[in-house]
Amino acid sequence: MANRVIPVLTILLAILAFWYAAAIWMNAPWQDRLNARADLIDVPFAEFAAQTWAQDKPVLPAPHQVVSEIWNATVALEITSRRSLAYHGWITLSATLLGFAFGTALGVALAVAIIHNDASDRSLMPWIIASQTIPILAIAPMVVVGLGSVGLTGLVPKALISMYLSFFPVVVGMVKGLRSPEAIQLDLLRTYDANGWQVFWKLRWPAAMPFLFASMKVGIAISLIGAVVAELSNASGGGLGVRLLTGSYNGQTVQIWAALFIAAGLAAILVAIVGSAEKWVNMRMGARA
């Protein structure tokens, strides 16, 4: 354990040190001007560094500024407040989870169709791959507006974007997984006179589980990205994407970084949840850790 934690911590500390140094360097020009205006000459370096780490709208906020902004915008505020990051994070999270559920269901359904039917394998698979070369994320705001004009607003349009992104890894992984049983195993089931239904539930489905979870980890991460980008189009709807957008319009860099960190934290937690679900299922299926 220790020889895995120490290298990671070292790199993280290096990044942190680099970040503080970069904050001094990038915020220095503006701080110089502020000091010149206030007739402060010959500020000692330590004091100057502290000033660059405490600007109101810094070019690069120092890590502790971001952390305190996150603290102020989550714990210190009422959860229902429009300025609370917990409120916006919840909006994004619900769209992510709904889209992820849709995407996983669609992906599994397509994979089942593909392995059971030759024609759908041949006709669907190339288009499923081609579908991901379309930068759907880039047109997500348009899709949201388009669906809004038919009366579909709120959670569902964002979830559809997440679905479009997250179904792909699930299809690819599940097709691989459902085909992973070997011929000898399929033959064994035939000697048992198992029907198609039994072959599916007793052999193919359990064999596909590792593939499903690997795909779901990728899927939930891009689901979150889809939800954040889809929010860029509707500033009144709320969500982490909206915090990014308003932050960029008002030059509130600390707010942007705080929203980014919350999104990163959400992604980490979601992937970790899928990972522990994987461990639990593996344990139930008798795999050894």
Add this chain to the structure above:
Amino acid sequence: MNRTGLTAMQFALALLAGGAALLGLAFGFTSFGSAPQLTVFFALGAASLLRLALPFSLWLDGALMLFGAVALILALPEEGAMPAHFWWALVASWAFAWLFVERLSAAIRAGHLPETGTGLVIPVIFGLALLVAWEVITRGANVPPVLLPPPSAIWARMTAEVPTLWADFVQTFVKSVLPGYAIGCLAGLAVAIAVDRSPFLKAGVMPIGNFMSALPIIGIAPIMVMWFGFDWQSKAAVVVAMTFFPMLVNTVAGLNAASAIERDLMHTYAANNWQTLMKLRLPAAGPFIFNALKINSTLALIGAIVAEFFGTPIVGMGFRISTGVGRLAIDLVWAEIAVAAIAGSAFYGVIALIERGVTFWHPSVRGGRT
């Protein structure tokens, strides 16, 4: 299998196709003159029900599908919704297409038809069927163009707006995506090779790199626009940040792909570190590196377009999409999307082709599948 030589599913599709044509013939009985070609299609489609008694080639199904689709598109009215019985033509030709594809893939599997060539026909038919259905549904049901324009309108807009689309393409793809992609991938490759020498650094960088690849890095777009201005530099910076981590993680994994026995062989040749890297480990990492290049090709385009939502000069695909939505010029937006899709697919395709040439030795390429 039954007397007709069809499986249960094909039989059901055959009944659906013939039945829909028969119904179209019946419901359209009063208006034969308006669309003679459709009437012919309905009659022929209904006649296909004779397959219950006579042998019926799968190519006849293909011909009926094609004839139905062309007849239906030609019969679409210029204005307003189409007559109700036209819908039966859509159902019938869709069913014929599905049946044709089913029988074609069965024939390929049974070895009656060669895999090469005919294997390609099936996805093409599926794509064309989608386009035809899109055209017929949007025009036939009179869907407002603001919601979803028919493909023909998008195509007309594309050909009419070539200079605008080209300028946007140059701004977004040539100026933002390509430099950002090159810098991001090369930086990822260089850092991976640098880190590779030290197990300590590798142990530290890998978990962080894996974690960063899962993060919504695209969110740094507003920050980059503040730092690097509105022009292409900020977009390229977003692309660099997005492509760096997948490349880093994949290359580090790939550099470990050479097996111990191969490394020992290099050792017996007294190869130094650099030679082992260039002659064994980097080539062995090829499939991993190309995997990252392919993932990055789509990420790069997405990054550049999304970054343009946060501020651009008045040119670029992201700019055109966001202003097009605002002005309700949805056909222009779709034309832009089509350009992006073609550019994205072509970018991906070029990298896949290079991959086939460079990693020709890999089992996945030798097997003829990538």
